[in-house]
Amino acid sequence: MNNLTVAANTHKPTITPENNATASLSEVNSVEMKLAALLMRDPDVTPLSSEAGMPVDAFDFDLLPDTLKKWAKDIQKRLQCPPDFIAVSIMIGLAAVAGNKYKIRPKSVDHTWSVVPNLWGLLIGSPSSKKTPALNAGLEHIYSLDKSAREKGKRIVVNDSTIEKVQILQAENPAGLLLVNDEISGMFKGFESQSRSGDRPYLLQAFNGDKPYSVDRVGRDSVYIPQNTLSLIGNIQPDVLKCCFSGNLNTGDGFLQRLQLAVFPDFKPSFKLVDCAPDEFAHEDAKETFTSIYNGVGKNLNFALKHQHIFNDWYERNAKLAVEFENQGRNDLASHLQKFPALVASLALLIELADNQHITEVGEQSLNKAIGWSNYLFSHAKRIYGYGDEGYKAANLLLEKRQKLEEDFSPSQVKQKGWKGLNDLNFINAAIDVLVAHNYLMREEKSAKETGGKPSLRYRWNNTL
Secondary structure, eight states, X not given: OOTTOOOGGGXXXXXXXXXXXXXXXXXXXXXXXXXXXXXXXXXXXXXXXXXTTOOOOOOOGGGSOHHHHHHHHHHHHHHTOOHHHHHHHHHXXXXXXXXXXXXXXXXXXXXXXXXXXXXEEEEEOOGGGOHHHHHHHHTHHHHHHHHHHHXXXXXXXXXXXXXXXXXXXXXXXXXXXXXXXXXXXXXXXXTTSGGGTTHHHHHHHHHHOOSOEEEOOTTSOOEEESSOOEEEEEEEOHHHXXXXXXXXXXXXXXXXXXXXXXXXXXXXXXXXXXXXXXXHHHHXXXXXXXXXXXXXXXXXXXXXXXXXXXXXXHHHHHHHHHHHHHHTTOHHHHHHHHTXXXXXXXXXXXXXXXXXXXXXXXXXXXXXXXXHHHHHHHHHHHHHTTOOOHHHHHHXXXXXXXXXXXXXXXXXXXXXXXXXXXXXHHHHHHHHHHHHXXXXXXXXXXXXXXXXXXXXXXXXXXXXX
16 A cells, blocks of 8 residues: 555545645635634623623722821732722721710801711622621721720720610710621621611711710610710621612612721732731831720810811702712612711811821811722712613613614614614714724724715624624
8 A cells, every 4th residue: 555545444535645735725725814814803791790881980099198008008908809898997997996985066156067077888799709807907907906805894996795685885985885796797697686666767867976875675774875876897798798789678768878988899809929028017006096096085166167068069059969879760870979978077087187196177088088988989889889880781682682783784774673762862972982892893894885875984783603
């Protein structure tokens, strides 16, 4: 047998000297065709996630008190977690050590409006977002102070506890307590229980932190709380939060709106192991700040008179924005904004206290930082309530109609369909822009020759879908 001949019973093509060159050329052409096909392949689609189109502001460490900024940055560097979680934990911790000993009067003359800097916060993220390590790190000095307080029969922090026990502890610690609930969904779901029906109204009253509260029930001792001040912080996953505040749990009583330091940051997991020594100087500065506020005798403060106009101007802008959302039927966001004046006043007071415990008034820098917090937090509130960019909403609608569209279409053809939410060219073009950005759609220029008329811009679906 010729060495250049392959037996037919091998089921392989027979290669002879005559057809060898042709076979090689065929193989080359095949490779070239595969390469060409690969080059023509559309780019991969970037899926529209549940958070897509609901952008949130990234946290700026400059919003923190100067005395705590380096410490917060050091924690974030070593944990590789969202800075938002650390910052919120720190501010809730400041509220806890201040308690109701410190108050701010947001008006320069009318002192009947007095605000206790009581804060509620929520860290929203996936299980891998390091919520718990960030929470514990931001509250480290609170836990240390609580340990010392317990040795003297006092408390600052309450963890796993019934509301009845919390009330007893509040009566024994009239300056206020911090309720920390690592997985707060259990408490939220407990609101539906008949046996826990009084928990939610009690917590709602505790939010303001300035009113007395008494418990007089058959079967238990009477409890009197001079000022019902209870700060609150917990962790929760996005889907669980949505479940907790839908249906029966969403009673419209403003509970969710009271969680004003609720943050839902973007998170890209870091697989880098950061192994460096903590910044001991920053750690000690932070410890001194918390300890000084906790040991302070307390005081009532106002904004510096020459800077009062900053708060007044912001107050008016915020009120107008709340009315705008209310007119649009977005009462949840309107209610959220209506609680911002007390929030901004509280944050300004806490920031000023952290930077100078001997202050006699709240200055411009602290007030501007507090207003910065409100802008940052409102972007997160919109994500939490599910309000996204109109373009992304329309993009999801258009994606749902994909099977009812031609493979190649124009915006005007979409409008002709008359679909709800997609009957305006502005919305349609916004939707198309989003889908192009995510590679669902490919732009194609059609010449006059191809269209038989005028040149046009058309779109086709990604061929990988």
